[in-house]
Amino acid sequence: MATIAYQINKEKLEKAAFILKTVAHPTRLAIVDLLSQNEKLSVNDICDVLACEQSLLSHHLINMKLKGILRSEKDGLNVFYSLKERDVMKLIECIEHCDCNY
Amino acid sequence: MATIAYQINKEKLEKAAFILKTVAHPTRLAIVDLLSQNEKLSVNDICDVLACEQSLLSHHLINMKLKGILRSEKDGLNVFYSLKERDVMKLIECIEHCDCNY
DNA sequence: TTAATATATGAAAATATATTAATATATATT
DNA sequence: AATATATATTAATATATTTTCATATATTAA
Numbered sequence: 001m002a003t004i005a006y007q008i009n010k011e012k013l014e015k016a017a018f019i020l021k022t023v024a025h026p027t028r029l030a031i032v033d034l035l036s037q038n039e040k041l042s043v044n045d046i047c048d049v050l051a052c053e054q055s056l057l058s059h060h061l062i063n064m065k066l067k068g069i070l071r072s073e074k075d076g077l078n079v080f081y082s083l084k085e086r087d088v089m090k091l092i093e094c095i096e097h098c099d100c101n102y
Numbered sequence: 103m104a105t106i107a108y109q110i111n112k113e114k115l116e117k118a119a120f121i122l123k124t125v126a127h128p129t130r131l132a133i134v135d136l137l138s139q140n141e142k143l144s145v146n147d148i149c150d151v152l153a154c155e156q157s158l159l160s161h162h163l164i165n166m167k168l169k170g171i172l173r174s175e176k177d178g179l180n181v182f183y184s185l186k187e188r189d190v191m192k193l194i195e196c197i198e199h200c201d202c203n204y
Numbered sequence: 205t206t207a208a209t210a211t212a213t214g215a216a217a218a219t220a221t222a223t224t225a226a227t228a229t230a231t232a233t234t
Numbered sequence: 235a236a237t238a239t240a241t242a243t244t245a246a247t248a249t250a251t252t253t254t255c256a257t258a259t260a261t262t263a264a
Binding site: 043044059074076 | 209211
């Protein structure tokens, strides 16, 4: 067997998989997309636009915040979420240009 | 409430989430990485390098093939897998440049 | 201070994904 | 033909993620 070039950084891959997993969900991806088009949005705004149940949306938002993709700031009754990592959008662009056959 | 710019293409997002989910796994990401560095590799090669159990690896490979990310060709006893979508690498690069805080 | 609104929390239930193990298949070698 | 090797398949099990629901908390308004 030929020697295989092997420069895999295990830690990096695990980190990458972790982030990918976080955004690999239609609703969460939609949130990222929405927030890439709008500087910041309240939970309610997003709820309306995505027609997603409030509590479920909250779970998603908090999950993404926990993983460093979103940030939030409270303003009165509302909590506004925004993209912490605008780079995440690049992922979606990549994906859009990559057409797999299925 | 202000009107929210909303140009989300639901189908596109679902497709993107689908692909993301497929690569959002340390082993599968390692496979993509390995194959981005080596034109093609047999199941055994990958097995050795990643120290992944044969059957499990097979599951992963077939899964990724099914989803259009890999292709395979048989040569004698071996089956060689290669990246069908070299663009998938861009995902990993994106991720590497995006440093979230966790 | 009561009521209304926005958001979060926690636990249970539903669903999906990953892993293992045993075995099958196909090809090559003796 | 028998054996060895590489890969795939299947079903069972383990584990993780998503969704739902009921309820809590915090803030504002009446």
